[in-house]
Amino acid sequence: MxxxxxxxxxxxxxxxxxxxxxxxxxxxxxxxxxxxxxxxxxxxxxxxxxxxxxxxxxxGSARVRVVAGSLVAGRARIPLTALGTPEVLDRDEALAWRTHKSDPRAFMLLRSYVPQAVRIPVTDPEDPTPYVYVSTRAPERLAAALTRQPPDALGS
CATH class of the missing domain: 1.20.5 (Single alpha-helices involved in coiled-coils or other helix-helix interfaces)
Known part of the structure; x- marks a missing residue:
C-alpha cells in the first residue's frame, strides 16, 4: 500500500x-x-x-502545496477533482489576471513580489468561484503536480 x-x-x-x-x-x-x-x-x-x-x-508565510489529491493554497484546500486544466501565466499574463482581467469572485493567493502564476478554472458547478489564481516561483512544476493526481485521491 x-x-x-x-x-x-x-x-x-x-x-x-x-x-x-x-x-x-x-x-x-x-x-x-x-x-x-x-x-x-x-x-x-x-x-x-x-x-x-x-x-x-x-x-511571507503563505504555502502552496499539492498533497493527497488537493491543492492547498494558503488557508484554502481545494480537491483536484473540482479543478480544471491549469494555465501557466508568464509575467505579463499574470499581471493582466491580477488587474484588468481579474474576476472579484476568484480565489487569489497572490504575492506582488512573485511575478509568475498559475490560473486553474474551477469546474465544480456548485462553486461560484470561476478560477483559482496562485502566485508561484515554479509555475510549470505546479501545473505538472496539479495534473498528476494520485490514484488513491478519488477514494479519500
Missing part, C-alpha cells in the same frame, strides 16, 4: 529587501522616540523592528 505523498510544496517567502525595510521601520521608530531619551529610543528600535518583522513574516 502506497501512501499519498506531497508532489509540490512551496513557501512564498518575502524578499530580502522587505527585511531591510523592517529594520528601517525600527530605526524610524527609534528616531521618533529619541527626544524622550535613550530607553524609549531603544524600546522604539526593538518594538518597531519586531512588529515590522512579524508583519513581513506573516505575509
Amino acid at each position: 502506497q501512501q499519498a505523498t506531497e508532489t509540490y510544496d512551496e513557501r512564498l517567502t518575502a524578499p530580502r529587501s522587505w527585511w531591510v525595510i523592517a529594520v528601517a521601520v525600527g530605526i524610524s521608530c527609534a528616531l521618533m522616540l529619541l527626544p524622550l531619551g535613550t530607553l524609549p529610543m531603544l524600546g522604539g528600535l526593538i518594538g518597531g523592528t519586531a512588529l515590522a518583522s512579524v508583519m513581513v513574516s506573516s505575509y
Whole structure:
C-alpha cells in the first residue's frame, strides 16, 4: 500500500529587501522616540523592528502545496477533482489576471513580489468561484503536480 505523498510544496517567502525595510521601520521608530531619551529610543528600535518583522513574516508565510489529491493554497484546500486544466501565466499574463482581467469572485493567493502564476478554472458547478489564481516561483512544476493526481485521491 502506497501512501499519498506531497508532489509540490512551496513557501512564498518575502524578499530580502522587505527585511531591510523592517529594520528601517525600527530605526524610524527609534528616531521618533529619541527626544524622550535613550530607553524609549531603544524600546522604539526593538518594538518597531519586531512588529515590522512579524508583519513581513506573516505575509511571507503563505504555502502552496499539492498533497493527497488537493491543492492547498494558503488557508484554502481545494480537491483536484473540482479543478480544471491549469494555465501557466508568464509575467505579463499574470499581471493582466491580477488587474484588468481579474474576476472579484476568484480565489487569489497572490504575492506582488512573485511575478509568475498559475490560473486553474474551477469546474465544480456548485462553486461560484470561476478560477483559482496562485502566485508561484515554479509555475510549470505546479501545473505538472496539479495534473498528476494520485490514484488513491478519488477514494479519500
